[in-house]
Amino acid sequence: MKNIVILISGRGSNMQALVEANIPDARIAAVLSNNPQAAGLAWAAERGIATAALNHRDFPDRAAFDRAMADKIDAHAPDLVVLAGFMRILTPEFCRHYENRLINIHPSLLPAFTGLHTHQRALDEGCRIAGCTVHFATAELDNGPIIAQAAVPVLDGDDADTLAARVLAAEHQIFPQAVADFVSGSLKIVGKRVINARRRQAPPALHA
Template sequence: MTEQRKLPIVVLLSGSGSNLQAIIDSAADDLPVEIRGVVSNRADAFGLERARRAAIPTRVLDHTGYPDRAAYDRALIAAIDEYQPALVILAGFMRILTPDFVKHFQGRLLNIHPSLLPKYRGLHTHRRALEAGDRMHGASVHLVTEELDGGPVILQVRVPVEPGDDEAALAARVLTQEHRIYPAVIRWFAEGRLRVNRGGIELDGEILQGPMVMEFNQVTAG
């Protein structure tokens, strides 16, 4: 895969950046992407250090320096556009995005969420799954729309809830699977297998009627 054919992407994060690391590691192997930049709203996000170690340009855009969400998102759009990405990856970016931001990147904005959407949108998903007595939990990669955690789901992984699990144990088990499914979906985009059009999301020329599902420890597609 030549450098010119690699999909240019930008990653947004607010914290540790473990999903960024999974993408970096996959790109060092054979994932055909060029990570042009990593942007964070927090200067202390460890994900920025992960990017620096991989010689990826970083930028901090502190949301506290802006009068409102709309002003921040306008600045964020401008910062991202400087990198000219074909795909924008939300990897633990803890900001609710404005409709204008979502519209600007429509069809090329992905998020990963730690639940089997549409269950448990929002925060504290692992706690809520445990409180509900769920036997299966998981994670979802979805296209971002104006509805919080409500965009079309592309790929999910089902993760068993084990007897005696607490929130931390379940979260850790889910996170290992996030590191499998996010690079898989990015690969589908990069290889032209996954396309977004007005008719919906196509994978290998077929409209997805619902999310692809990867079982726990199943080999990733692609």
């Protein structure tokens, strides 16, 4: 059984998708947040999951907060730490501490549109395809090895909110599967690539 600690900052819809997926051989050990008012904390607590919050504003700097958060995380002996809408830039020390067991989901097809406001930026650039990416988190923002991606169409009538809703639905599909693949031992990092033993076979050839 693999212990998973999930970090959130708000309602935690991706956290909810992970919990509801009931991933085999995985235990959601805790849900933690940098926001004491995060709605996702109450949702997790109602389901008997341990929760805690550390307000980042109570710490003198980012490094001090990350050390305190790491102490909270490590109390649950995690095999995997999942960033599910955790809206904090992490220090290199934090990322190194959880190297190769820290997974993030980002609402764009990385390496495009790292950082914030991804949906509006995709619209401003005239993209016809948008999507989301699950990746191993590293000290370089939104630049770790990619585990999985999903693409969605950008429709002519879209604004940032409608596109975000379509991308979020895709996130809820690929995030639990990516975590399940980690738990099962299917993932192997080779340089910047993630090799997934579950997907070794090539997809069927496309036909004109």
